[in-house]
Amino acid sequence: MKVGIIGSGEVGQALATAFISEGNEAMIGTRNTSKEEVVKWKKENQKGQAGSFAEAAKFGELLILATKGSKIEDAIKLAGVANFSNKVVIDATNPIADAPPDNGVLKFFTTLEESLMERIQKLIPAAKLVKAFNIVGNSFMYKPKFPGGTPTMFICGNDEKAKKTVTGILTSFGWETEDMGLVQSARAIEPLAILWCIPGMLRNQWTHAFKLLKL
Numbered sequence: 001m002k003v004g005i006i007g008s009g010e011v012g013q014a015l016a017t018a019f020i021s022e023g024n025e026a027m028i029g030t031r032n033t034s035k036e037e038v039v040k041w042k043k044e045n046q047k048g049q050a051g052s053f054a055e056a057a058k059f060g061e062l063l064i065l066a067t068k069g070s071k072i073e074d075a076i077k078l079a080g081v082a083n084f085s086n087k088v089v090i091d092a093t094n095p096i097a098d099a100p101p102d103n104g105v106l107k108f109f110t111t112l113e114e115s116l117m118e119r120i121q122k123l124i125p126a127a128k129l130v131k132a133f134n135i136v137g138n139s140f141m142y143k144p145k146f147p148g149g150t151p152t153m154f155i156c157g158n159d160e161k162a163k164k165t166v167t168g169i170l171t172s173f174g175w176e177t178e179d180m181g182l183v184q185s186a187r188a189i190e191p192l193a194i195l196w197c198i199p200g201m202l203r204n205q206w207t208h209a210f211k212l213l214k215l
């Protein structure tokens with residue numbers, strides 16, 4: 001499968017490397033392919049490719065959204081709205097505001113009545129958007145190993161088949177998946193990133209993941 005990644009930061013790089021490890025082709029999209037971190041990633045990942053946001057969006061049969069949350073709508077417009085149509089698009093972004101955290105609690109620019117994922121879905125209505133990977137640090141996105149067992153990734157989205165595809169990807173990446181419903185459920189999934197970051201912000205502890213226990 002060809003995977004196009006809109007975003008060249010730690011998440012874009014970690015997921016691109018993970019997809020390549022699973023035998024896929026991956027292209028990282030950025031506004032600047034000669035950026036030091038992109039050049040370094042390409043050197044370390046000989047099979048990896050880099051291009052503009054539009055090139056990555058055209059290249060990918062499956063797309064990943066991984067830019068700074070407040071800039072994702074700009075990045076999608078640069079990538080070309082039509083390039084997202086009818087594709088499975090994994091949304092890993094979080095709507096983190098520029099304002100500093102309050103005693104370790106990150107601030108969001110969205111409300112509990114409208115998530116960033118809902119804004120993105122409105123911008124690309126023909127995309128099969130699935131929220132995933134936003135509730136854990138990038139170093140645990142691929143094959144996380146915890147003594148407490150397999151961690152849980154919460155996903156949501158309006159397209160059932162797309163959620164099945166993403167569940168398959170998550171299984172191969174070493175996650176168990178909980179489908180939490182339609183796009184509106186991102187109102188609850190996105191703030192889990194705030195909770196995940198608190199131990200890091202307060203105590204510099206960043207090595208954890210969520211697990212849902214069920215009867």
Ligand SMILES: NC(=O)c1ccc[n+]([C@@H]2O[C@H](COP(=O)([O-])OP(=O)(O)OC[C@H]3O[C@@H](n4cnc5c(N)ncnc54)[C@H](OP(=O)(O)O)[C@@H]3O)[C@@H](O)[C@H]2O)c1
Nearest residue numbers: 007008009010011030031066067068069071093094137138
């Ligand atoms: N870091 C983590 O471990 C982690 C974990 C879970 C979720 N997330 C979420 O995943 C997303 C990516 O996080 P990250 O830490 O990898 O990177 P980031 O620093 O949040 O974002 C970097 C990306 O944002 C793009 N960007 C910045 N300003 C832009 C603008 N004005 N217009 C268009 N694009 C712009 C950059 O483009 P260029 O490539 O052109 O520089 C780059 O691709 C964020 O939404 C974050 O909240 C992060």
